[in-house]
Amino acid sequence: AQSVTQLDSHVSVSEGTPVLLRCNYSSSYSPSLFWYVQHPNKGLQLLLKYTSAATLVKGINGFEAEFKKSETSFHLTKPSAHMSDAAEYFCVVTKGDSWGKLQFGAGTQVVVTP
Amino acid sequence: KAGVTQTPRYLIKTRGQQVTLSCSPISGHRSVSWYQQTPGQGLQFLFEYFSETQRNKGNFPGRFSGRQFSNSRSEMNVSTLELGDSALYLCASSPTGSGLWNTGELFFGEGSRLTVL
Numbered sequence: 001a002q003s004v005t006q007l008d009s010h011v012s013v014s015e016g017t018p019v020l021l022r023c024n025y026s027s028s029y030s031p032s033l034f035w036y037v038q039h040p041n042k043g044l045q046l047l048l049k050y051t052s053a054a055t056l057v058k059g060i061n062g063f064e065a066e067f068k069k070s071e072t073s074f075h076l077t078k079p080s081a082h083m084s085d086a087a088e089y090f091c092v093v094t095k096g097d098s099w100g101k102l103q104f105g106a107g108t109q110v111v112v113t114p
Numbered sequence: 115k116a117g118v119t120q121t122p123r124y125l126i127k128t129r130g131q132q133v134t135l136s137c138s139p140i141s142g143h144r145s146v147s148w149y150q151q152t153p154g155q156g157l158q159f160l161f162e163y164f165s166e167t168q169r170n171k172g173n174f175p176g177r178f179s180g181r182q183f184s185n186s187r188s189e190m191n192v193s194t195l196e197l198g199d200s201a202l203y204l205c206a207s208s209p210t211g212s213g214l215w216n217t218g219e220l221f222f223g224e225g226s227r228l229t230v231l
Contacts, residue, residue: 034219043118043204043222090157101147102220103174104157 002027004091006075006105014113015082021076021108023091032073034092034102035065044090050074061085086112116141119221120205135226139186145169146188147220148180151202160203162220163188168192192228200230204207 007022025031037045048059053069061084065076074091091105119138127133139146147170148160159172163182163184180190186207192199 036222041224043224044206044220045222046219049219097136101159101162101172102149102157103159106156 002029002031002093002103003031004093004103004105006089006091006108008108009106010058010109010111010112012111015083016080017084019076019078019110020091021091021110023074023076023105024072025074025091026072026094027093031064031093033067034061034094035063036090036092036104037075037087038090039087047076047089052085068106081110081112083085083114086110118205118207118221120223120226123224124227124228124229126170126231127195127229129195129197131195132191133195133228134189134191135203135205135228137188137190137205137207137223139188139205143207143209143221145208146182146186147206148188148190149204149206149207150174151204151225152200160190191209195230197230200228202227203217206213 003026009057013019030052031106033050036044038044042047047063048057048065049058058064059109063078065074088107089110090103090107094102115174121136140218145164147162149157150159161168163179166182177193182188190194202225204222204225208220
């Protein structure tokens with residue numbers, strides 16, 4: 001079985017300050033992990049993915065995440081938040097042999113204040 | 115390259131009716147997955163189709179069904195609608211669904227928002 005837990009349902013940051021979104025996973029095998037973002041009334045867009053290569057993964061729009069097996073974590077960070085980062089973020093896990101079946105976390109709503 | 119197209123974008127039905135939602139994947143993509151998104155349950159996997167065959171299925175009742183056509187377009191159907199079926203239904207496509215050639219990225223459409231009254 002596999003699952004992800006996003007530790008914060010809401011995160012509020014000021015523009016220009018760092019963003020940290022926390023995700024812990026549970027998996028009985030080597031997982032593939034992703035972060036997706038959903039802007040209001042839009043579909044989901046892939047930010048970055050970890051598939052057992054480098055543990056520090058760089059994604060789009062300045063986001064990055066670090067896979068820590070010992071802590072079963074895959075936290076998402078960005079050094080400096082932009083107003084356009086306001087959205088909902090989902091941590092996702094899947095088995096490598098079935099990409100179409102994703103297990104989503106509950107999501108973290110990010111608010112960016114001027 | 116056109117993205118994933120879902121139709122209709124919005125629809126309103128009453129309890130007991132049925133609904134069919136359509137998804138056109140990105141050209142060349144052979145895998146189509148469906149997800150239900152609600153405020154209470156979040157994003158839940160419904161089913162995945164690859165080359166007209168259902169490859170994975172989530173934990174939804176039999177009222178939820180789907181199919182995929184030879185051109186990779188997919189439809190999902192919900193019969194005997196209940197109030198709890200009100201949700202955003204998202205379709206996603208990927209090149210192969212699995213294997214060495216797939217990056218693991220799913221490309222999502224903007225969804226079909228279903229309201230059941």
